[in-house]
Amino acid sequence: MANTLKGWLADNTVTTQDKTDRILVLESTGKADINKVYDDMQAxxxxxxRETIVHAVTLYNRICARLLMNGYQLNTGLFYxxxxxxxxxxxxxxxxxxxxIYVAFTQDKVLREEIQKTHVSILGEKKDVMYIIEVEDRKxxxxxxxxxxxxxxFVRGANLKVMGSNEAVGVTLTGKDGTAHxxxxxQITTNKPSELTLLLPANLTDGDYELTVTTQYVSNHVxxxxxxxVSYSVHVGNGGGGDRPEIE
Incomplete structure (x- = not known):
């Protein structure tokens, strides 16, 4: 079964000398969580x-995590x-x-095979597109x-400069429970169209968050x-960078 990824041509904010340089920005299909995986498995x-599927997937995740945290280099076929x-x-x-401690993942055979079966559809050029292409924990x-x-x-992308008088303008971190920071x-220490540097709140608890940048910026004069x-999925785990067990 063939797959399709759709994307928009957009200006490459990394290369400032070549004004004709373009990258492809993904047109998102939406978000999928573990329940979507369960649904598709049942389908x-x-x-x-379903309870058997949930049990098997939960057990799989737990065993994979345990193997990794005991020093194994794990090859599942989907990832290494x-x-x-x-x-x-x-x-x-x-x-x-x-x-x-963190875990480095690379794609393995199953993903490589799916990539080979994937068609890329270019939707055309989208002017003044807003996107996040990369983030980095500076610590x-x-x-x-x-x-x-x-x-x-650090957040890198295009048209990210936080600007405007609307009360929605700003940077928020929203947890799964709906709590927004x-x-x-x-706390926005660098505020440029192509990059933001954010000083994160010190009281963020462990968990998944949605980092959302909201702005009225579109160009220097408009x-x-x-x-x-634009949003990006981020995570805090015991101070970031993964679990930190006490090791003597």
């Missing part, structure tokens, strides 16, 4: 009850994963304030969407009447 008509350490180990002791240097509360978080103006937004 395959395997004959398995390996645990890594971050930070300088001072005095020969693990310091949760300076060191972290851990990770670009996987993990964040460290109380530290700087709106950053103060002075301001939109109605704000527009």
């Amino acid at each position: 395959e008509d395997t004959g398995l009850r 994963a390996v645990p890594r350490f971050l930070g300088v180990v001072e005095g020969g002791k693990w310091n949760p304030e300076q060191n972290a 851990t240097k990770l670009k996987d969407g993990t964040m460290t509360p109380g530290h700087n978080f 709106k950053l103060d103006e002075d 301001e939109l009447k109605t704000p527009r937004s």
Whole structure:
């Protein structure tokens, strides 16, 4: 079964010298969570009850995590994963304030095969498109969407400059429970069309968040009447960068 990814041509904000340089920005189909996975698994008509599917997937996730956190290099066919350490180990002791564990993932055979079956449809050029192409936790240097509360978080893309008088304008972090943390103006320490540097609240609890940038900016001399937004999925996990067990 063939897959299709759709994208819009947009200006490449990374290369400033070549004004004709373009990248492809994904046209999102929407968001899918684990329940969508369960639904699609049931739709395959395997004959398995939903509770059996949920149990199997939950067990699979738990075993994969356990193997990784015991030093295994894990190859599932879908991905290859390996645990890594971050930070300088001072005095020969693990310091949760300076060191972290994260897991590096790369695509494996199943994903590579799906990529080969995927058609890319270019929808055309979308002028003044707003997008986020990359994020980075300035403390851990990770670009996987993990964040460290109380530290700087870098966002790169296009038309991101936070500007406008509408009350919706700003940067918010919204948790799964719907609680929104709106950053103060002075927490946006770099505010440019192609990049933002955010000072994250120190009181963010562990969990998944939606980082949303809302602005009326569209160009140097034009301001939109109605704000527009772009979102990016981010995560806080015990200070960002993954779990940090006490290791002697």
